[in-house]
Amino acid sequence: MTQKLFYENMYLQHFSATVTGCESAQDRWHITLDATAFYPEGGGQPGDTGYLGNVRVIDTHSRRDEVIHITDGPIQPGEKIEGKIDWEPRFSRMQHHTGEHIVSGLIHRLYGYDNVGFHMGHDAVTLDLSGELSGADLEKVERLANEAVWKNIPIEISYPSPEALAALDYRSKKELSGDVRIVTVPEYDICACCGTHVHKTGEIGLIKLVNFQRYKGGIRIWMLCGGEALEDYTRKNKDVFAVSALLSAKPHEITPALEHVLKERDGLKLELGLLQDRLFEYKAAAIEQGSFTIQFEENLSPNELRKYCLALCERCETAAVFSGKDREWKYAIGSKNQDVRVLGKAFNGAFSGKGGGKPGLIQGSVTGDPEAIKQFFQHP
Numbered sequence: 547m548t549q550k551l552f553y554e555n556m557y558l559q560h561f562s563a564t565v566t567g568c569e570s571a572q573d574r575w576h577i578t579l580d581a582t583a584f585y586p587e588g589g590g591q592p593g594d595t596g597y598l599g600n601v602r603v604i605d606t607h608s609r610r611d612e613v614i615h616i617t618d619g620p621i622q623p624g625e626k627i628e629g630k631i632d633w634e635p636r637f638s639r640m641q642h643h644t645g646e647h648i649v650s651g652l653i654h655r656l657y658g659y660d661n662v663g664f665h666m667g668h669d670a671v672t673l674d675l676s677g678e679l680s681g682a683d684l685e686k687v688e689r690l691a692n693e694a695v696w697k698n699i700p701i702e703i704s705y706p707s708p709e710a711l712a713a714l715d716y717r718s719k720k721e722l723s724g725d726v727r728i729v730t731v732p733e734y735d736i737c738a739c740c741g742t743h744v745h746k747t748g749e750i751g752l753i754k755l756v757n758f759q760r761y762k763g764g765i766r767i768w769m770l771c772g773g774e775a776l777e778d779y780t781r782k783n784k785d786v787f788a789v790s791a792l793l794s795a796k797p798h799e800i801t802p803a804l805e806h807v808l809k810e811r812d813g814l815k816l817e818l819g820l821l822q823d824r825l826f827e828y829k830a831a832a833i834e835q836g837s838f839t840i841q842f843e844e845n846l847s848p849n850e851l852r853k854y855c856l857a858l859c860e861r862c863e864t865a866a867v868f869s870g871k872d873r874e875w876k877y878a879i880g881s882k883n884q885d886v887r888v889l890g891k892a893f894n895g896a897f898s899g900k901g902g903g904k905p906g907l908i909q910g911s912v913t914g915d916p917e918a919i920k921q922f923f924q925h926p
């Protein structure tokens with residue numbers, strides 16, 4: 547059994563211990579100690595990382611009463627070591643875990659919903675709630691949760707007797723037996739939890755509910771606390787000022803400014819399409835009327851190829867338009883009266899092409915010299 551120093555002092559970053567076991571597992575080692583401050587993965591919280599002497603601890607798991615340190619090197623059993631925890635990520639998890647208690651406790655009290663899932667990933671912390679809430683509801687919860695931070699309330703940890711526990715109204719994710727660890731944020735939450743928390747709510751710094759969406763009959767909330775919330779704010783602030791400069795709009799007016807730009811763009815696209823139609827009509831009118839015409843163009847999109855081809859079909863019975871360069875071509879072949887699909891199949895066969903369409907218009911791509919392509923249509 548490993549003595550769990552993190553329950554005696556959550557803030558312990560350095561400690562001495564004796565190695566009690568070392569097993570190799572593929573290219574990793576599983577090391578056990580007589581005592582540890584490394585918190586193992588559990589309850590949605592990842593395992594701690596750090597060092598045992600010079601050996602790197604990549605992850606920490608629990609196995610029955612033992613804490614398993616997964617390392618990149620072995621240490622002889624019996625050896626005394628100095629353990630060191632990567633404090634920044636651990637403290638961030640303590641902030642997030644405590645923030646989660648306040649948010650879940652508030653939602654439970656205000657709306658009666660339960661936290662049915664909690665996950666602390668590397669780039670996001672999520673809370674799953676058993677019922678739906680609106681953006682306005684969550685703004686209210688966020689405001690109240692931050693008030694709890696400002697009050698700097700000391701967090702209480704207790705192990706009530708079975709009788710006292712039976713009389714206690716607390717949140718719990720599962721049926722519990724044995725010693726139950728109760729984490730209380732006075733006024734806000736009472737919850738059974740064996741995770742790591744800060745001593746006072748003020749240490750959380752900031753609780754930000756970043757996003758939410760419907761999830762399994764309830765909602766999933768993305769939450770950031772402390773330094774990670776600040777980093778997120780800094781990043782988004784930079785983005786807002788960059789967009790504000792690009793749009794020449796005040797930071798809080800970028801949304802209507804962008805809507806205006808997009809509306810203008812849609813209008814220009816429409817106008818451009820109409821001008822192109824007219825251009826294709828003019829170009830087609832300059833071509834001699836006849837039974838067939840073939841045109842090579844630059845930089846026409848498939849839609850533009852189609853439009854030009856149809857304009858040419860008003861002048862010639864059958865028309866073929868190509869756009870591209872070197873030997874790579876996109877094409878449109880159309881006809882007012884003929885089914886061009888048979889011609890297209892032969893053409894694709896002759897020039898390693900692909901494509902198809904309706905009887906009056908086919909589109910595709912081929913590889914070949916313009917002269918050879920012209921030859922093909924003169925003697926198909």
Ligand SMILES: [Zn+2]
Pocket residue numbers: 643644647729739740741742743
């Ligand atoms: Zn907790």
